[in-house]
Amino acid sequence: MTEGVNGMPGTPSEESEPDLARRRMLTATTAAVGAVGVALAATPFIESMEPSETARALGAPVIIDISKLQPKHMLITSWRRRPIYVLRRTESELKRLAALNGTLKDPLSKADQQPASLPGWNPIQRSIVPEYLVAVGICTHLGCMPKLHARVGDPLLGASWPGGYYCPCHGSRYDLAARVMDGSPAPLNLPVPPHFYRDEHTIVVGELSNGTEKNWEPNTW
Numbered sequence: 001m002t003e004g005v006n007g008m009p010g011t012p013s014e015e016s017e018p019d020l021a022r023r024r025m026l027t028a029t030t031a032a033v034g035a036v037g038v039a040l041a042a043t044p045f046i047e048s049m050e051p052s053e054t055a056r057a058l059g060a061p062v063i064i065d066i067s068k069l070q071p072k073h074m075l076i077t078s079w080r081r082r083p084i085y086v087l088r089r090t091e092s093e094l095k096r097l098a099a100l101n102g103t104l105k106d107p108l109s110k111a112d113q114q115p116a117s118l119p120g121w122n123p124i125q126r127s128i129v130p131e132y133l134v135a136v137g138i139c140t141h142l143g144c145m146p147k148l149h150a151r152v153g154d155p156l157l158g159a160s161w162p163g164g165y166y167c168p169c170h171g172s173r174y175d176l177a178a179r180v181m182d183g184s185p186a187p188l189n190l191p192v193p194p195h196f197y198r199d200e201h202t203i204v205v206g207e208l209s210n211g212t213e214k215n216w217e218p219n220t221w
């Protein structure tokens with residue numbers, strides 16, 4: 001299994017008790033900036049994205065070229081200074097998702113971690129085109145970046161590991177639909193941002209095709 005990028009911020013400070021929301025935002029911002037730097041170095045095929053970095057930082061929609069994204073690979077870009085993961089899943093990975101429902105906190109994506117209306121939305125796969133997961137790569141516990149471990153039974157995570165994301169800060173686990181697993185300190189699934197497919201090779205993140213949801217915010221990120 002190959003991951004496009006393995007960005008990872010530091011563990012949140014334990015020296016004081018800063019306001020949780022402020023700490024989450026600071027961590028998310030740091031993580032996103034780091035992710036972009038690594039992504040540009042390791043995945044040159046996303047350099048064609050528009051608009052400019054400045055516009056993206058201000059929240060403009062991001063255009064992502066997925067034409068070279070291979071199955072089992074992930075690319076990372078940013079939107080609103082947060083990392084955006086685009087994972088291309090295989091047919092067998094998609095088939096395994098429903099069997100995990102009994103081990104997840106929100107298997108049907110009932111919490112507001114995605115826009116209320118996403119045309120084509122599948123709440124188990126958490127996608128509008130099955131093979132592509134588009135998610136905000138910020139752990140809903142305290143804001144670290146979960147790392148992709150797609151391999152079933154990954155030795156680092158044990159024989160029962162179904163494939164998914166693992167947060168190295170405090171051990172939260174998510175499946176390959178970014179649904180949080182029982183026993184994780186993270187309370188919610190990773191956010192899925194507003195997005196649509198401009199064509200089969202191009203995803204626009206930050207709005208829907210009718211121009212709505214530009215100011216969308218999840219319950220937690």
Ligand code: FES
Binds near residue numbers: 140141142
């Ligand atoms: S930040 Fe604590 S488990 Fe991810």
